[in-house]
Amino acid sequence: MTARLLKTRRLDGLSLFGLITLGILLFLGIFGPLLPLGDPTRIAAGPRLDAPSPHFPFGTDELGRDFLPRVVQGIRATFLLSAIAVAITAVIGTLLGLMAGYLGRTTDQAIARGADILFAFPALVAGLLVAAVIGPGQVSAITVISIATLPLFIRVVRSVTLGVAGRGFVTAAEVAGASALRVMLVHLLPNVMGAVMVQLTYALSIGMIIESALSFLGLGVQPPDASLGSLLRQGSGYLTIAPWMVLSAGVVLSLAIMSVNLVGDAVRDALEPLKGRPLT
Amino acid sequence: MRLVAYLLPRIAAALITLFGVSLLVFLSLRLLPGGYADILLGPFVTPEARAIIAQRYGLDQPLVVQYMRWAGAMLSGDFGVSMVTQRPVIAEFLRRAPVTLQLALIALGVALAAGYPLGVLSGVRAGAQRKKRDFGRLVGAMGASVPDFVLGSVLIFVFSVWSLWFRVGGYVPFTADPVGNIRSMMLPGLTLSVFGVALILRTTRDAVLRVMTEPHITAAVARGASPGTIIRRHILRNAAIPVVTVTATYFGFLLGGAVIVEVLFSIPGVGLYIFNGLLNRDYAIVQAGVLLAAVVFITINMLADILYALIDPRVGAVR
Numbered sequence: 001m002t003a004r005l006l007k008t009r010r011l012d013g014l015s016l017f018g019l020i021t022l023g024i025l026l027f028l029g030i031f032g033p034l035l036p037l038g039d040p041t042r043i044a045a046g047p048r049l050d051a052p053s054p055h056f057p058f059g060t061d062e063l064g065r066d067f068l069p070r071v072v073q074g075i076r077a078t079f080l081l082s083a084i085a086v087a088i089t090a091v092i093g094t095l096l097g098l099m100a101g102y103l104g105r106t107t108d109q110a111i112a113r114g115a116d117i118l119f120a121f122p123a124l125v126a127g128l129l130v131a132a133v134i135g136p137g138q139v140s141a142i143t144v145i146s147i148a149t150l151p152l153f154i155r156v157v158r159s160v161t162l163g164v165a166g167r168g169f170v171t172a173a174e175v176a177g178a179s180a181l182r183v184m185l186v187h188l189l190p191n192v193m194g195a196v197m198v199q200l201t202y203a204l205s206i207g208m209i210i211e212s213a214l215s216f217l218g219l220g221v222q223p224p225d226a227s228l229g230s231l232l233r234q235g236s237g238y239l240t241i242a243p244w245m246v247l248s249a250g251v252v253l254s255l256a257i258m259s260v261n262l263v264g265d266a267v268r269d270a271l272e273p274l275k276g277r278p279l280t
Numbered sequence: 281m282r283l284v285a286y287l288l289p290r291i292a293a294a295l296i297t298l299f300g301v302s303l304l305v306f307l308s309l310r311l312l313p314g315g316y317a318d319i320l321l322g323p324f325v326t327p328e329a330r331a332i333i334a335q336r337y338g339l340d341q342p343l344v345v346q347y348m349r350w351a352g353a354m355l356s357g358d359f360g361v362s363m364v365t366q367r368p369v370i371a372e373f374l375r376r377a378p379v380t381l382q383l384a385l386i387a388l389g390v391a392l393a394a395g396y397p398l399g400v401l402s403g404v405r406a407g408a409q410r411k412k413r414d415f416g417r418l419v420g421a422m423g424a425s426v427p428d429f430v431l432g433s434v435l436i437f438v439f440s441v442w443s444l445w446f447r448v449g450g451y452v453p454f455t456a457d458p459v460g461n462i463r464s465m466m467l468p469g470l471t472l473s474v475f476g477v478a479l480i481l482r483t484t485r486d487a488v489l490r491v492m493t494e495p496h497i498t499a500a501v502a503r504g505a506s507p508g509t510i511i512r513r514h515i516l517r518n519a520a521i522p523v524v525t526v527t528a529t530y531f532g533f534l535l536g537g538a539v540i541v542e543v544l545f546s547i548p549g550v551g552l553y554i555f556n557g558l559l560n561r562d563y564a565i566v567q568a569g570v571l572l573a574a575v576v577f578i579t580i581n582m583l584a585d586i587l588y589a590l591i592d593p594r595v596g597a598v599r
Contacts, residue, residue, distance in 0.1 A: 014417065014418060014421070018421075113293065113296050113297060113300060114300070116293065116297045116300075117297050117300035117301050117304065120297055120301050120574040120577050120578050121301070121570065121573070121574055121577075122532070122533050122536035122573050122574075122577065123533075124539045124540060124551075125536050125539060125551075125554065125569060125570050125573045126570065128539070128554055128555060128558045128566055128569070128570070129305070129308060129566055129567070129570045130308075131558060132309075132558055132561075132563055132566050133308050133309070133311050205424070205425070209427050212427060212429075213427060213429060213540050216429050216540065217539075217540065217543065217555065232429065232430065232433065235433075236433055236544075239433060239436060239437050239440075240437065240440055240441070243437050246430075246433045246434070246437065247434070247437075250430035250433060250434065253427065253430060254425055254426045254427070254430055257424075257425040257426075257427065258421055258422065258425035258426075261421050261424055261425050262421055265417065265421065
């Protein structure tokens with residue numbers, strides 16, 4: 001699969017833009033604390049609500065904290081939380097999807113209905129319920145992201161598995177005496193990985209939207225920690241007098257989600273080549 | 281008859297889903313820290329008071345009995361009473377529902393009016409040139425990537441500095457002042473629609489691309505039909521089917537999920553009501569809100585299934 005990804009001609013401008021942006025943001029997220037950007041929590045590093053200047057490129061907030069290191073801290077939190085949630089969900093969802101598609105019958109019915117049930121909750125409304133039950137915070141955010149993205153994995157993996165399960169090599173493995181577990185993990189799993197990769201990127205972008213939305217509502221990351229969503233919440237209180245907070249956090253968040261989406265598109269394009277036709 | 285055979289399993293599945301959703305909501309609220317008695321009475325209560333409350337609300341019964349009572353009450357339209365105002369929750373929801381419905385309809389209208397034609401155009405162009413890269417992909421990627429509360433915040437900033445014609449905040453009921461209502465609802469509606477534009481554009485584009493490789497299109501090209509005719513007669517209708525599904529899903533989410541836009545623009549709809557219910561620890565509201573949102577979502581998806589069967593005569597046909 002990787003070979004096919006690498007082989008796809010040259011990347012077009014948009015995909016390249018996505019890849020580079022994602023690379024920069026991930027670099028900032030991972031190595032942010034080591035970079036000489038200043039302390040995100042130092043109060044009165046400069047004047048309060050100071051407009052962007054060479055010294056404070058993203059301005060300062062209402063406590064005089066430099067906003068640039070806070071945004072970098074936010075990138076880290078937003079990526080990390082969504083990535084953890086999506087990674088857990090992808091593993092569970094892939095296993096459930098394989099079971100539903102391969103074992104069929106009652107197992108399939110139960111898992112498919114379960115996915116329907118989770119899918120019926122609008123993410124943010126479910127977020128309010130989760131926040132009511134386990135309280136606002138990071139665990140809440142991870143739970144909500146999982147509820148929203150688990151059905152996506154289950155459905156896609158199930159439908160791909162259904163298509164592959166009837167093929168010769170699966171029957172051959174069964175006849176050779178492979179256990180159901182072995183058939184699923186050794187023979188079916190490699191065949192659904194492409195679809196899982198595509199879903200992974202979309203789920204990550206959904207996860208980032210949900211995380212930042214919850215934090216924006218004050219239900220996700222709690223102060224003094226910062227995610228891009230909670231920075232937007234902080235900035236929205238000073239929108240008319242200090243718009244740089246909302247603008248810088250908002251633009252970075254949008255770029256982050258967009259870069260993940262564009263990389264996802266590129267992965268999908270590589271795995272599902274386009275067959276079009278001229279109409280004349 | 282064919283339609284009935286097609287719909288019955290779907291209705292059964294919807295009912296099972298509904299049952300699962302209600303069970304999940306019921307159980308999650310049993311898990312609330314402290315439980316009902318503590319929420320109602322606060323931390324400093326005598327065991328006697330606790331016992332009285334437990335008895336009045338049936339908390340001393342087995343969980344199954346509690347669930348049956350609870351579900352029975354819901355089915356007869358009793359969604360509980362707000363702990364803060366002591367008024368029936370369902371009445372408050374019905375009072376606010378038209379506001380959210382209006383918001384959702386504006387968003388859906390904009391999303392369809394912009395997303396569908398752009399998607400067809402982008403799909404036909406991309407397919408004809410055998411290229412994946414075109415404006416459709418850029419618009420789709422941007423629309424799906426700017427979160428609604430970021431866009432909303434920017435719009436609020438722009439239009440509170442240069443007021444122009446739109447109004448930021450200050451909701452006016454349609455019956456009191458139609459023009460003022462539109463002025464205050466347009467920005468939230470547009471904000472909410474952006475994700476939908478991207479979603480419908482991408483779905484349409486993919487559907488068009490898929491339809492274009494089918495043999496009947498090749499046949500039409502061989503017959504010498506003009507591109508316009510092929511698009512009108514062979515592509516539009518076939519590509520509409522996935523779009524119907526996605527539109528229904530989107531609409532279901534809009535009705536239940538307008539929370540953040542309503543909070544941002546102070547629109548007194550259902551979403552803001554549920555959010556305030558959470559802030560006030562008025563759990564009856566949150567519980568009813570989640571349940572109603574899921575019911576609406578499931579119902580709309582079932583209607584989409586019916587519409588599906590009407591658009592496409594092949595659906596449910598015996599093969």
